[in-house]
Amino acid sequence: MEKAVVSKNCGRPVMLILPHAGYRYSGNTAAAGFRTIGAPDKSSIDPNLIVLLGPSHYKAFRGCSIISVDYFKTPLGRVKLSRRIAQRLLSDTLFKEYPSAFEQEHSIEILLPFLQRIFGDRLSGDIQILPILVGELDNGDAERSASTIISALAGSRPLFIISSDFTHYGPDFGYMPFSNVGGETALKLKELDNGAINFILKKDIAGFSDYIEKTGITICGRNPIKIALAMPLAGFRAERVSYDTSGSATGDYTNSVSYASIVYCGAVRGIEEYGKNPHSLTADDKRFLLKAARDNIVSWLDRGRGIRFFPAAIPPGCMVKRGAFVTLKNSGGLRGCIGNIFGDRPLIQIVLDCSYNAAFKDPRFKPLRPEELKRTVIEISLLTVPARVISVEEILIGRDGLIIERGMHRGLLLPPVAVEQRWDRDTLLSQACLKAGLPPHAWKERSTTIYRFQAVVFSEEDTR
Template identity: 35%
Template sequence: MEKIKLKVLFMNIIGLLLLILFSMIHLSCSAQEKEIEPNVAGSFYPSDEKELKEMIEGFLEKAKDIKREGRPIALISPHAGYIYSGGVAGYGYSAIKGFDYKNIIIIGPSHKVAFKGASVYVKGVFKTPLGPVKVNEALASKIIYEPSNIKFIPEVFEKEHSIEVQLPFLQSVLKDFTIVPIVIGSMDAKTFDRLASNIFSIVDERTLIIASSDLSHYHEYDVARSMDSNVIDAIERLSIHDLENLYSSRKGELCGYLPVLVTIEVSRMLGANVGRLYKYENSGDVIGLKDKVVGYASMGLYKIPFTNDDKNTLLSIAKSAIREFVINKKRIDIDVKNPVLKSDGAVFVTIKKDGLLRGCIGHVRPVMPLYQSVISNAISACSSDPRFEPVKSEELNDISIEISILSPLKKVRDINEIEVGRHGLVIRKGFYSGLLLPQVATEYGWDREKFLKQVSLKAGLYEDAWKDSDIYIFTADIIK
């Protein structure tokens, strides 16, 4: 009997050891980095290393005299075959050559697999004829959030080219970088907001975002140029609102529509306020056939600080808008050339008299060019704030004006994120919402909890409503 027990014990030990050994082998295999072979080498671009290097060097040489305007936060870059769009792409990559970017977030559309949400490649190596490019596992894993359909779906990348075609250019202009590849399928507002927020959370000063997208597809040459001009203008103004309207009305096209929107949103969160066109062509310009062409643009998104002249111009516009409306009940009509002031902006205009509030109205989101938003909200603040009577002509010499240019909203997950004096607050609960600008808490000497209670009351809620409401923070450039 004792021998049988020992035999059973021995067999159990052997079985356990085999199970442990099998698990170790399995873990070792699964921990190995998967190598993603190139999908379109030999078709979209040369599969021979020397030939590919020479081709890209030729593109970069033609773009070497590009005007540099600082360090881009993001690029919009085409992803067609290099004989069609490589020359255009070269301008964008020439603009980042020499900068010390180390983490590249590449966002492309899915051409082969239909799915909901976004797929983030979390671990592995993407290979090109110029060598391997490593995925930054630590950063990629921080973007994943499965409740919002942001996950890793391997098959999405198996035949996708929108990420791959950017890599040889990156390998030609940067050194020692890693990538975070993201492919987008269809997307609702919840996924969009979460993806933008998660990308924003991992970006530092050595991160570059690339939206991989071509423009219009298979229209006659002049029609394509007109459509593409509309899209380029909207991107230059970082206008998500106008891009949405162009796309839904079919007056503009981008195959990477959602990647471009996400890139603009994150860039705005990082302070970008203007887009620059480096180069535009369509396939008709390249090969001469103009009956059905595809458009390509290379663009950069930048943060251009407001100069004193910019600030004075906006204040002058606000004052003129108020004076003209109060005296003549007319809206001023002006033409602004400055691209920083033409970019879409979310603006609040505050009017004070003898240091006391006399009117304050604005837009939480950028829905029109900055200077037009100043005009609209200056007029509304002096005439339509329901808390006050309209400003009278005899008051015009006694009022002061303050302009607050808002950053994109960021949802608060922990109230300790709120920095009094730096952040403004937005609260939303059901049909109720309220906003307080950053300077309000400072002016009244509120702490964080008092600030939260006051924004709750501003929304028409009870003072502790913030505890079970959606809270958002934003920063503001304040001009006065």
Template identity: 30%
Template sequence: MINVRAPAVAGLFYPADRETLATDVGRFIANAPVPQTLEPKALIAPHAGYVYSGQVAANAYIAWQSQKDKIERIVLIGPSHRISLHGIAVPTVDAFKTPLGEVAIDREAIAAITDLPQIVIDDEPHRQEHSLEVHLPFLQKVLGDFKLLPLVVGAVSSEQVAEVIERLWGSDSTRFLISTDLSHFKDYKNAQKIDRETAQSIESMNPAMLSPEKACGCIPVAGMLIAARKYGLSVERLDLRNSGDTAGNKERVVGYGSWAACKKDYQSNSLRLEDDWGLLNREGGRLIRIAAQTVAYSIKNGHPPAVDIASFPPELQENRATFVTLNKNGNLRGCIGTVQACKPLIADVVENAYKAAMKDPRFAPIKIEESSALEISISLLSPFEKMSFSDEADFLHQLRPQVDGLIISDQGKRSVFLPQVWESLPEKTEFVGQLKQKAGMPYDYWSATIETWRFTAISVKSSTKYKSTTKLDQCKSE
């Protein structure tokens, strides 16, 4: 007779009834946008109740659906919530059970790591732990038959987690699933800010910036990032939301995100952020200073300063599209940007800073006495990716909330929303409807000739802190 871990949170975090659970999981998977180019070695996904984070998690699992015939082993790693644990716990049981059936434990994989000093053999950390269990019904639905190595992580270093991952790395038949939620019990706006910072740390593969306050699974995530860097992977965001966007109120929310760690060859060049984050880490301060100097010069002289492009580093000489946003006391004071990369990055920033200060048609030119109170933000846009879809439902299915910036065009009308607009318009239909209206189309407009492009955008801002009251994307594009 085999020894089986019984489900601990069925009926609490997800339905205990087999048919209801199968229906719910199937619906989440059906609603997940299918990535076109990803073959993730590892996924990061949340572990809250399905009503709160089920869709965010499904948006990760869907990336494995087309590869289910390749995948034989899942190494599932999550933080300990229930007991104090020193080490990384592996179970002695033969299987983990959910209402959808049993999943066999990979004893061969356990044997491969038991000599490591951080590994402890102990069923107790697993008995009531939800951070692993909630993933199993999704994995059963997406993959069918597979073997499981569940690891509960306690008081260890991220390097020790990375050592375990590297020992188990293996072939394409082995994949890793890292379990974590993000910020806990902040108000909606503060949670968004903290979770964006965490997302940037994950996507720039900077494990040192993670902490328990930002992600309960920070140690497992950091361990994966260390291993992923060693093996030449990079990380792409699949979703980022919080419970205020899904099923909870906005006074005390929990953050959720999902990511895929892939070989760089598999990533869409147009949506890769790692290089741009590196650029802003190196040159963001210089770009902000130049934008501020441009604003001051333009106020005094009425035109932008000349730019000696050749005097700047090569990466600032490359043609890029940017937006420059000026805020004063939390209110928009000017925003101008370009959506086509047609001039060197440094020149584009200078021109957009000048126009944001002096030529935004919605505002009077900025006066010298205002300049010291301005906060400057520069957004760097990725190249565009034209979207292909069969109808509006297919288009909405592919759109990624909190990730995609969007350009929409038809019949000579065109408009753009930056990804930051998802903060004010988190629902897909509202986001797209408002963008149509911005372009001069009806809210519910659709035609067979409509064209859309998506892109990502990352930003750097000056150190002045403010609380934005902007409800819609208010930037003008050139």
């Protein structure tokens, strides 16, 4: 790393694509990429989470795999893993846990000593890693995976590292798009790799996938790269930092593997929003949402249809995708409550939909009547991304709401409920099970999944 050429043309790195072969072959290329984020014992960026995506070479599966362990260990010491964020990813069925996939896999572990040289003891302290092995997926899966990862990184300052080698050429790899003739092989390999790299630099997932289909190029980390290309980067600039082949190291191109280091600079969209969620809303944003909810209910009562907004009239904070519930209270008692847990649409749309459903479609109540509206108070709860509970000791009364799931059963209780009802933790868990249509002790059984989340609640009473 000390000998690597330093590139400073890009800006602030947020994502790297790096090789994972033996250090003799790809070490210099990887070092050049790592030098964009620092030098030995001196980092130039300050992440608190490093997300590593590598291909699964030894186990076939669709989607992505996490692993629930506390740390990895290398000759340089321990590296702490983020089990909390890994468990969040399991809310998407594309993410599973295949521990056996990690047993022989080298695509992630070979990069860890580089990170340890840069960040030192921080990797066993305030910086955690999130290793993800990627199996087979199409472009739609890649985009969905990227969205799920972004949603799970609430409150994080991430660095993304994508592990991949490029063309695997020769009879050992069963790929010979051209004959190994004299000194032309190196030039032809570089031309072949450049075709793929050019699409990567443009962040063109469709072009990259089409190029793979057209050429058959043997890029082992093509699927982690697809997820990288689907990441929402704002103001990005990409640069190829280094390129090499194993043939140049051995002097023999009969069989050769290509390596490239690529750096993306810019900002990852969505993480800042989720990281601030739900505290990033201003007082004006909250008033806007509460008024929109009431006006929407009035419109349905008076005209039989909801309200709409011109996009320019909606505050930016109300366009962020985030989970929310709308609660109606009448004389202090519940009159309706409907929500969207995972925030798959802009917040304003969720508030409009949920205000209608809370007023007219909550199966526990009759539809709201016009004469009730004046004495009805509207309350909105903005949710953080649900995190899977590893131990019930994580659950804090007053801070956490719960989601209980088993099969087709799901029950949710918002954070204030336990305080209002004066429940302890076990009672909260039991009541969430009952809400899901399960026995009250179901939370103790392994087939039941528990998620916790936080909420910031604001109501019309707060703005009067």
